[in-house]
Amino acid sequence: MTTLVACSHGTRSPVGRRVVAEIVEAVRVELPDVAVLPTFVDVQEPEVGGVVAGVTGPLVVVPLLLSRGYHTKVDIARAVGSRADAVQTAPLGPHPLMSEVLLARLAETVGPAGVRPGDHLVLAAAGSSEAVAVVDVEATAADLRGRVSVPVSVGFAAGATPRIADAVAQARADGAERVVCLSYVLAPGHFADVVRGAGADLTTAPLGADPRIARIVADRFTAAVAASAAG
Structure with missing residues (x-):
């Protein structure tokens, strides 16, 4: 079974941390048979490189970020590049x-x-x-x-x-x-x-833990798994 690693930026805000935790939990509801592991690129632990290194079996990292940028190109890419059975998807946006x-x-x-x-x-x-x-x-x-x-x-x-x-x-x-x-x-x-x-x-208010964000994560994950299976 492929593991989903949900990688967000990290924040010191207690409210921000709660929102990300709620998104991760909503992803678990969307994908009840998939192990979903939260990780971060900054501020919070566990750090993405350590989580990716510790997973047994194939994994997909879905950035809980709204666009590509330094963290997708460097931090997450470095972690994914450390093993052959890891894949990084596009971030949440655009979608x-x-x-x-x-x-x-x-x-x-x-x-x-x-x-x-x-x-x-x-x-x-x-x-x-x-x-x-x-x-x-x-x-x-x-x-x-x-x-x-x-x-x-x-x-x-x-x-x-x-x-x-x-x-x-x-x-x-x-x-x-x-x-x-x-x-x-x-x-x-x-x-x-x-x-x-x-x-x-x-x-407007921030995006928050809207159920559609969890659906984006699930879409990114399932598409990556299907692409890997297709070779």
Whole structure:
């Protein structure tokens, strides 16, 4: 049986830790016959390299990260590369279900009236100096543009430009009557605080332990297992 190693960034926030634990538990519900092991690339233990080294039999590492970046290219890739029977999947995003989660958080924030003409959405991500991370966030924004009738731009808390506050200011300069930041972070913590402080009129809650995130993890895992079986 192939083991699923769910690898998140790690956080000092007790709420953030609880959200990740809830996601891992939801994955276990989605895949009741699969061993699901949580691990981290920073801040928390157990560290991904040690977990991967200790698993008996084949394994699939699913990054509980919203885009590719340093941790997928270096930390997780190094751990997976240490053994021939380990596979790394794509991160959580971009994925159509991730767009659904973002729009669910948006609906909770704007209420029954919904998005209105004159609104502008800023997809507010943590950010990375890796170009592939920007590509992945832009892909999620592109998917959102196909689902809503108002402009969608992107902003980053760190590592890339434009910064979230600058994206909010630009939206207003372009004539937006109301700017809504979509918090493209999993859980409360430092980056969620940066999004909330960027000056938007409204800011959505972090993605949280939405059941659709567990389904993304399950999709990534089952696709990787099927690909390995096919040779």
